[in-house]
Amino acid sequence: xxxxxxxxxxxxxxxxxxxxxxxxxxxxxxxxxxxxxxxxxxxxxxxxxxxxxxxxxxxxxxxxxxxxxxxxxxxxxxxxxxxxxxxxxxxxxxxxxxxxxxxxxxxxxxxxxxxxxxxxxxxxxxxxxxxxxxxxxxxxxxxxxxxxxxxxxxxxxxxxxxxxxxxxxxxxxxxxxxxxxxxxxxxxxxxxxxxxxxxxxxxxxxxxxxxxxxxxxxxxxxxxxxxxxxxxxxxxxxxxxxxxxxxxxxxxxxxxxxxxxxxxxxxxxxxxxxxxxxxxxxxxxxxxxxxxxxxxxxxxxxxxxxxxxxxxxxxxxxxxxxxxxxxxxxxxxxxxxxxxxxxxxxxxxxxxxxxxxxxxxxxxxxxxxxxxxxxxxxxxxxxxxxxxxxxxxxxxxxxxxxxxxxxxxxxxxxxxxxxxxxxxxxxxxxxxxxxxxxxxxxxxxxxxxxxxxxxxxxxxxxxxxxxxxxxxxxxxxxxxxxxxxxxxxxxxxxxxxxxxxxxxxxxxxxxxxxxxxxxxxxxxxxxxxxxxxxxxxxxxxxxxxxxxxxxxxxxxxxxxxxxxxxxxxxxxxxxxxxxxxxxxxxxxxxxxxxxxxxxxxxxxxxxxxxxxxxxxxxxxxxxxxxxxxxxxxxxxxxxxxxxxxxxxxxxxxxxxxxxxxxxxxxxxxxxxxxxxxxxxxxxxxxxxxxxxxxxxxxxxxxxxxxxxxxxxxxxxxxxxxxxxxxxxxxxxxxxxxxxxxxxxxxxxxxxxxxxxxxxxxxxxxxxxxxxxxxxxxxxxxxxxxxxxxxxxxxxxxxx
Amino acid sequence: xxxxxxxxxxxxxxxxxxxxxxxxxxxxxxxxxxxxxxxxxxxxxxxxxxxxxxxxxxxxxxxxxxxxxxxxxxxxxxxxxxxxxxxxxxxxxxxxxxxxxxxxxxxxxxxxxxxxxxxxxxxxxxxxxxxxxxxxxxxxxxxxxxxxxxxxxxxxxxxxx
Numbered sequence: 001x002x003x004x005x006x007x008x009x010x011x012x013x014x015x016x017x018x019x020x021x022x023x024x025x026x027x028x029x030x031x032x033x034x035x036x037x038x039x040x041x042x043x044x045x046x047x048x049x050x051x052x053x054x055x056x057x058x059x060x061x062x063x064x065x066x067x068x069x070x071x072x073x074x075x076x077x078x079x080x081x082x083x084x085x086x087x088x089x090x091x092x093x094x095x096x097x098x099x100x101x102x103x104x105x106x107x108x109x110x111x112x113x114x115x116x117x118x119x120x121x122x123x124x125x126x127x128x129x130x131x132x133x134x135x136x137x138x139x140x141x142x143x144x145x146x147x148x149x150x151x152x153x154x155x156x157x158x159x160x161x162x163x164x165x166x167x168x169x170x171x172x173x174x175x176x177x178x179x180x181x182x183x184x185x186x187x188x189x190x191x192x193x194x195x196x197x198x199x200x201x202x203x204x205x206x207x208x209x210x211x212x213x214x215x216x217x218x219x220x221x222x223x224x225x226x227x228x229x230x231x232x233x234x235x236x237x238x239x240x241x242x243x244x245x246x247x248x249x250x251x252x253x254x255x256x257x258x259x260x261x262x263x264x265x266x267x268x269x270x271x272x273x274x275x276x277x278x279x280x281x282x283x284x285x286x287x288x289x290x291x292x293x294x295x296x297x298x299x300x301x302x303x304x305x306x307x308x309x310x311x312x313x314x315x316x317x318x319x320x321x322x323x324x325x326x327x328x329x330x331x332x333x334x335x336x337x338x339x340x341x342x343x344x345x346x347x348x349x350x351x352x353x354x355x356x357x358x359x360x361x362x363x364x365x366x367x368x369x370x371x372x373x374x375x376x377x378x379x380x381x382x383x384x385x386x387x388x389x390x391x392x393x394x395x396x397x398x399x400x401x402x403x404x405x406x407x408x409x410x411x412x413x414x415x416x417x418x419x420x421x422x423x424x425x426x427x428x429x430x431x432x433x434x435x436x437x438x439x440x441x442x443x444x445x446x447x448x449x450x451x452x453x454x455x456x457x458x459x460x461x462x463x464x465x466x467x468x469x470x471x472x473x474x475x476x477x478x479x480x481x482x483x484x485x486x487x488x489x490x491x492x493x494x495x496x497x498x499x500x501x502x503x504x505x506x507x508x509x510x511x512x513x514x515x516x517x518x519x520x521x522x523x524x525x526x527x528x529x530x531x532x533x534x535x536x537x538x539x540x541x542x543x544x545x546x547x548x549x550x551x552x553x554x555x556x557x558x559x560x561x562x563x564x565x566x567x568x569x570x571x572x573x574x575x576x577x578x579x580x581x582x583x584x585x586x587x588x589x590x591x592x593x594x595x596x597x598x599x600x601x602x603x604x605x606x607x608x609x610x611x612x613x614x615x616x617x618x619x620x621x622x623x624x625x626x627x628x629x630x631x632x633x634x635x636x637x638x639x640x641x642x643x644x645x646x647x648x649x650x651x652x653x654x655x656x657x658x659x660x661x662x663x664x665x666x667x668x669x670x671x672x673x674x675x676x677x678x679x680x681x682x683x684x685x686x687x688x689x690x691x692x693x694x695x696x697x698x699x700x701x702x703x704x705x706x707x708x709x710x711x712x713x714x715x716x717x718x719x720x721x722x723x724x725x726x727x728x729x730x731x732x733x734x735x736x737x738x739x740x741x742x743x744x745x746x747x748x749x750x751x752x753x754x755x756x757x758x759x760x761x762x763x764x765x766x767x768x769x770x771x772x773x774x775x776x777x778x779x780x781x782x783x784x785x786x787x788x789x790x791x792x793x794x795x796x797x798x799x
Numbered sequence: 800x801x802x803x804x805x806x807x808x809x810x811x812x813x814x815x816x817x818x819x820x821x822x823x824x825x826x827x828x829x830x831x832x833x834x835x836x837x838x839x840x841x842x843x844x845x846x847x848x849x850x851x852x853x854x855x856x857x858x859x860x861x862x863x864x865x866x867x868x869x870x871x872x873x874x875x876x877x878x879x880x881x882x883x884x885x886x887x888x889x890x891x892x893x894x895x896x897x898x899x900x901x902x903x904x905x906x907x908x909x910x911x912x913x914x915x916x917x918x919x920x921x922x923x924x925x926x927x928x929x930x931x932x933x934x935x936x937x938x939x940x941x942x943x944x945x946x947x948x949x950x951x952x953x954x955x956x957x958x959x960x
Contacts, residue, residue: 008911015910043959051914058820058913060835076959079947087917095828117944127925129828152940159925166805166926189931196928203805234933237888244892244932247885287884294882322853327884358853 004037005030007051014059027056038069047073047081050088057091067092067099074106082110082118086125095131104134111141116152119145123153127160135164139171146178151187158182158193162200172201172208183218188235188242191222195248202255213256216263220270223249227274238282250274250291257299264300271296275308286316286324290331297335310335310342317349322358329353329364336371347372351381354388359395366396370403378411382421390428397432401425405437415448416494419455427462430469438474443586445479454494456483461498463508468517474525477512480505481529482583485536502537506530510546524557531565535580544569574762578704681796687773687788691718692747694727694773696790698797706764708797714755716747718779725777727757732770736762747777761798769798806878808886808927809861810837811920813909814872818842821871821909822916826927841865841874855883866890870906889929896923899938918944 005013010030017023034049050069057063070092073085093100103125110122123145126138142164145157165172175197182194202209226241226249235242253271257264274292279285289312296309313335316328332350336343350372353365366388373381382404389400404425412418422441426433445455459476467473480487484505490497512518512526527550534543547569550562568576681698688694695713716722725745731737742757763769771790776783813822820838829837844856845865856863858876864886865874873890877883894904896919901908909916922937922944924930931937949957 011911044955055913058823060820078949078954078957078959079944080949080954081959083918083944083948084914087914091823094830096830115947117940117947120940120944121921124921124925128826128921155930156925159928159930162928163926188933189936192932193928193930200805234935237892242932243888244885244929247882251882283884284888287882287888290884291882322851323855323884323887326853326855357851359849360853360855360857 004033004045004049004052007048007055010052011055014056023059027059027061031056031061035065038065043076047076047078047084051084054084054088054091063092067097071099071102071106074103074110079115079118083121086121090125090128094129100129100131101133104137107134108138108141111138111145116150119153120156123156123160127156127163130160130163130167132167135167135171139164139168139174143174143178146175151185151190154185155187155189155193158190158197162193162197165200165204169204172205175201176208176211183215183222188245192242192245192248195219195245195252199248199252199255202252209255213260213263216253216256216266219249219253219256220267223253223270223274227277237284239279240284240288243284243288246274246288247291250288250295254295254298257295259300261300267295267299268301268305271301272305272308275305275312280315280319283321283323286319286321286327290316290327293331297331297339306339307342310339310346314346314349317346317353322356322361325353325356326358326361326364329361329368333364333368333371336368340372343368344372344374344377347377347381351384354384354392359393362392363396366392366400366403370407373407373411375411375413378407378413379417382408386421386424386428389425394432397429398434401429401433402437405440409444415451416454419445419448419451419458423458423462426469426472426475427466430472433471435471438471441471441475442478445475446482446583447585449585451494452483453486453489453492453497455479456487457492457495457498460487460500460505460508463512467512467515470519470522473512473518473522477509477522477525477529480509481525481532484529484533488537502533502539503542506533506537506539506542506546509533513546513550520555520557523555524561527558527561527565531561531568532580534569535577574704575707578707682794684792684794686712686771686790686792687775689786689788690779690784692716692722692775692777694775696793698794704762706762706766708761708763708769710759710761710797712755712757712759714747714757715751715753716749717751719749720780721749722747722777722779722784724783725755726775727755728774728776729759730772730774731761732767734763734765734767735769738762763798766798769793806880808881808889808924809876809878811873811875811924812838812841813916814838814842814845814874815906816846816870816872818846821906822913822920824917824920824924837876841876845872845874854887864890868894871909889924892929892934893920893923895934896937899934900941 014023014026017026030052034053037045037049046069050066050073053063053066053069057066066088070085070088073081074089076082076085089100089103093103107122107126110118111126113119113122123142126134126142130138142157142160145153146161148154148157161175161178165175179194179198179201182197183191185191185194198212198215202212223246226246229241231239232241235245237243240246253263253267257267271292274288275296278288278292280289293309293312296305301309310332313328313332316324317332319325319328329350332343332346350365350368353361354369356362356365366385369381369385369388373385385400385404385407389397389404392400404421408418408421412421422444426441445451448455456479459472459479463473463476484502486492487500487505488502490499492498509526509530513523513530518526527547530543530546534540537543547562547565550558551566553559553562568579683695683697686694686696693715695715697711697713699709699711712727714725714727723746725742725747727739727742729737729739738760740758740760742755744755747753747755761769770793772787773790774785774787776785778784807826809825809827811822811824811826812820814820820842823834823838825834840858841863844858844863848856854864854866856865860879862877862879862881862883863874864877864883865872866887867873873894875886875890877886897904897909897916900915900919901912919937919941922931922940931940
């Protein structure tokens with residue numbers, strides 16, 4: 001068989017391939033030849049073949065059949081073989097294969113070889129890819145070599161020890177004696193690797209850290225010598241002596257000085273010296289300064305030194321080199337919490353970085369800018385950030401908008417400023433605003449009562465120009481629906497009121513409905529807004545027309561809404577004003593994350609006032625069933641869907657969640673502030689048997705004096721929960737009853753919570769209220785059913 | 800990529816402007832599939848950078864430092880807490896060592912003598928850390944090792960075991 005082709009010959013050949021297929025063919029051919037050569041156990045050409053295999057592996061082809069061959073090469077006496085064998089092992093083998101364990105013996109032998117370069121290559125391989133088992137087996141050899149006087153081997157052994165410690169931290173102790181005189185070395189290689197070893201030990205073990213603190217003076221001396229000593233050509237980089245060693249020493253000093261007053265003091269001077277004397281014209285000097293700054297910030301340095309460090313970072317910000325600017329911004333971001341005032345001094349430079357051309361720098365500058373916003377600078381900063389929002393690439397806009405909202409919420413100097421800022425964000429980057437911003441903004445607007453007319457006026461003007469930005473249009477639609485009456489009334493304190501007619505407002509909303517630019521969610525908002533205006537405007541007929549048109553819309557969501565609203569006009573007109581009345585102030589929830597349980601003045605306000613804010617936005621379908629299922633005074637009310645309302649996917653869904661969590665979730669204790677006063681009517685116990693107690697609380701509807709709103713509270717005093725709880729009620733013929741969805745269908749035991757449900761009773765003839773109730777639930781495995789009459793209604797509840 | 804208690808260099812890659820890998824050094828254990836993914840991601844990200852950008856990137860929880868020398872990109876992955884300015888110096892030092900050895904090194908040298916490029920790297924770095932800060936010493940070690948390699952005649956006549 002002819003000699004296998006040489007490595008460089010193969011490389012040359014493969015590079016002539018013009019297509020991937022041609023290359024693949026050549027490689028397959030060569031691999032086949034190599035395979036048969038391996039099978040023949042050819043010692044002479046094994047090295048050449050493995051080298052070729054490594055080349056093909058780098059091109060991306062499989063080479064696992066060469067793994068064992070690498071081991072054979074390692075075992076060979078020839079240095080050429082060993083070199084390639086170890087290289088192959090590092091490239092082709094990894095810890096997860098058992099094969100590599102076979103190397104252990106070879107490495108052991110080679111670590112004791114008479115030639116230092118063989119020892120070196122063995123140390124290198126062990127230090128690069130030695131598994132935990134190998135490290136355990138060979139740690140003793142490494143430790144021996146750590147104590148040798150041969151600096152070539154000593155430095156490699158030190159880094160090999162680092163690897164052993166990384167793999168088997170328990171072995172750290174055994175290297176401790178060998179570290180005794182490591183820093184006495186003159187050889188820079190050994191010094192450097194020793195500092196790395198010491199760093200590794202100190203980072204991993206507080207005991208080691210305490211033990212090595214005594215080295216601080218020696219480290220300071222070495223560093224000083226490096227700085228003060230004359231030119232050393234061997235270690236010089238652009239006029240700085242051994243920057244690699246300097247940086248490693250600074251890092252070790254950082255670890256030793258952290259949290260320790262004495263050590264920190266001992267290194268104060270040298271840090272100041274390095275900080276002031278290092279040449280900053282080239283990257284290498286700045287690398288050292290950077291490490292110095294990190295060290296100063298981490299140890300217990302005196303304040304003068306800290307200010308010096310921050311100022312260095314400030315100077316970095318003005319450096320021509322992008323890398324330096326980037327690094328400065330990153331470091332300032334890390335220190336902005338602890339040294340806020342010092343960083344604030346560089347605020348204008350940081351803000352200038354927003355205009356940098358480099359994407360990474362812009363992002364860092366944006367993050368840092370947000371971190372620097374406080375009550376004092378919020379107006380100025382917001383101006384800059386809004387400008388940035390306008391000019392920046394789309395990839396930044398969402399984050400920037402969210403950041404502005406957060407900052408505005410925290411530091412807004414006035415409500416008007418807050419609303420203005422939001423308006424600017426919506427008009428500038430309206431399409432990039434996050435979905436959850438819309439309900440948050442709506443809540444903010446609702447709660448800024450005195451700004452309602454101003455807000456709706458500004459929003460109206462904004463959507464006159466542009467209805468393409470969905471979040472803007474959604475918020476605007478909602479506001480127009482809610483405050484349309486203020487808009488047409490021409491009252492506005494904050495700015496010149498504009499003259500808008502009802503038809504103009506409806507034109508805009510209808511325009512949103514029909515536009516191709518509007519998303520389905522936005523359309524939902526618009527339709528609901530139009531509906532709400534039916535109680536605020538006089539052009540009810542126009543609204544009725546729009547609503548009935550959409551009753552046959554292809555969009556199921558719109559269709560459902562339109563049908564419901566139609567029903568509201570036709571059958572339940574008497575409820576319409578109650579349902580569509582003005583929203584109350586919503587209690588603040590956290591901006592991100594789930595709705596919290598809220599408390600007001602520690603008073604336990606009994607139940608959720610479902611009645612006070614009946615959904616202006618349609619509830620989930622169970623609600624629609626409720627409306628349509630109202631019976632004209634039959635004895636039995638049909639079973640209302642008592643499944644828990646899940647998070648509705650509809651628009652206003654987000655808003656609904658705010659309400660939903662208030663009214664329909666399992667959370668019992670949510671309170672809210674309401675405009676209208678609460679109880680004038682005393683509560684009563686309607687039922688109390690077998691541990692199940694049902695209380696009724698009352699309120700009157702604001703808009704319709706014939707409607708009583710009763711909330712039932714079911715509580716369970718037994719130890720076991722009552723599941724599948726269903727409450728049904730029937731009233732005499734002259735009354736009308738509406739039962740809304742319950743908060744839950746499990747009444748937890750031991751009075752741990754209550755199930756609430758709202759009943760609306762229409763009593764136009766003002767007759768005495770009587771009710772028959774039916775309760776079903778499962779308790780302790782069996783199903784329970786009970787009927788009862790409720791006759792003890794207080795007179796105020798029906799008069 | 801997993802979190803290590805002490806920051807260290809994770810990998811060093813060399814690739815051409817067309818995305819062809821010329822050298823790969825891994826300092827943490829990764830399976831073949833993971834390695835391939837890292838190489839793919841690095842090449843895509845680095846080659847996709849606009850010109851005159853800074854030399855630092857963020858990828859997952861690592862810092863990536865890269866620098867272009869002629870037609871080759873030198874790219875290394877660092878821990879978030881590492882000093883990226885020094886990493887640039889490390890990359891530069893490696894290029895200088897290659898240049899000294901090959902004399903005006905170019906990509907072709909690395910292609911045809913990739914094993915030498917590895918040997919030089921292994922005299923300069925170990926486990927992601929610098930093992931020798933003197934250019935002269937590294938050069939001398941490589942020279943001596945090369946001398947130890949048998950000539951063709953010696954190789955043929957010497958017994959393997």
